Amino acid sequence: MIWRNGQQSTAVEAGARGLATPVIALEHIHKVYATGSTPVHALRDVSLTVERGEFVAIMGASGSGKSTLMNILGCLDRPTRGRYLLDGIDASRLNRDERADIRNRKIGFVFQGFNLLPRTSALENVELPLLYTHLPARERELRSRRALALVGLAKRESSHPNQLSGGQQQRVAIARSLVNDPALLLADEPTGNLDTRTSIEIMSIFQSLNRERGITIVLVTHEADIANYAGRIIVVRDGRILRDYAVERRRDAAYELANLPPPDEEDAA
Numbered sequence: 424m425i426w427r428n429g430q431q432s433t434a435v436e437a438g439a440r441g442l443a444t445p446v447i448a449l450e451h452i453h454k455v456y457a458t459g460s461t462p463v464h465a466l467r468d469v470s471l472t473v474e475r476g477e478f479v480a481i482m483g484a485s486g487s488g489k490s491t492l493m494n495i496l497g498c499l500d501r502p503t504r505g506r507y508l509l510d511g512i513d514a515s516r517l518n519r520d521e522r523a524d525i526r527n528r529k530i531g532f533v534f535q536g537f538n539l540l541p542r543t544s545a546l547e548n549v550e551l552p553l554l555y556t557h558l559p560a561r562e563r564e565l566r567s568r569r570a571l572a573l574v575g576l577a578k579r580e581s582s583h584p585n586q587l588s589g590g591q592q593q594r595v596a597i598a599r600s601l602v603n604d605p606a607l608l609l610a611d612e613p614t615g616n617l618d619t620r621t622s623i624e625i626m627s628i629f630q631s632l633n634r635e636r637g638i639t640i641v642l643v644t645h646e647a648d649i650a651n652y653a654g655r656i657i658v659v660r661d662g663r664i665l666r667d668y669a670v671e672r673r674r675d676a677a678y679e680l681a682n683l684p685p686p687d688e689e690d691a692a
């Protein structure tokens with residue numbers, strides 16, 4: 424595994440210069456889909472850096488290239504041109520197996536549709552990413568329990584997805600994304616299927632993971648309301664970065680929740 428050495432030497436070099444390795448460094452990324460009769464240039468010369476501990480929202484209209492960008496960031500796909508350093512590792516040169524390996528070790532994914540296994544308990548869903556590791560069963564279970572507790576679901580370990588609300592299912596998915604202790608959490612429209620209150624609850628979990636545990640988050644949304652919980656917003660249009668700016672009046676989900684009227688008894692966790 425060549426990139427292990429690559430990672431170490433990059434970290435050592437960065438340490439010697441007194442710099443932290445960015446979690447994400449995209450350098451002149453292009454993506455061209457050549458599947459149809461005419462090639463689609465989905466990303467055009469995208470360069471950006473995300474430092475450890477940032478919370479970034481990527482915004483843009485449908486077709487602007489958000490998913491293409493997320494697929495590259497998540498090592499699900501490779502850029503046509505340009506370089507992608509993930510936590511100091513050149514992910515743009517890895518083959519399919521190597522990308523699967525780096526995904527398991529470095530990235531947690533949260534999707535709009537939760538993507539939990541049905542007929543499988545919350546705890547087992549959270550444990551899934553650990554099945555690819557060599558951790559002993561007891562350690563896997565311990566870590567999964569901790570991750571579920573972190574999202575406030577310690578008491579729902581044995582519940583199956585169909586016994587949980589949408590918000591609870593998404594919290595299980597967040598716990599699953601954290602269980603490998605990833606360098607980067609990627610969320611694609613994580614509140615797209617949720618009502619307003621539940622969306623704020625999910626954003627409060629992301630904000631506390633980011634603030635209290637220093638987890639780096641990149642979240643895709645087409646809703647400005649949701650993007651304003653992040654510290655930085657990147658707007659894409661036609662495959663290019665149109666704007667990249669710090670959020671001035673950042674929303675605070677925990678504060679907002681404390682000031683909402685109480686939820687109906689039956690909706691409570």
Ligand code: ADP
Pocket residue numbers: 456457458459463464465483484485486487488489490491492
């Ligand atoms: P968004 O997520 O912002 O809606 P996408 O990244 O999905 O945008 O798409 C960007 C452009 O690339 C669109 O024109 C889309 O039609 C095209 N595209 C996306 N995926 C593929 C693919 N697998 N093959 C061909 N074209 C694609």
Ligand code: MG
Pocket residue numbers: 489490491
């Ligand atoms: Mg998309």
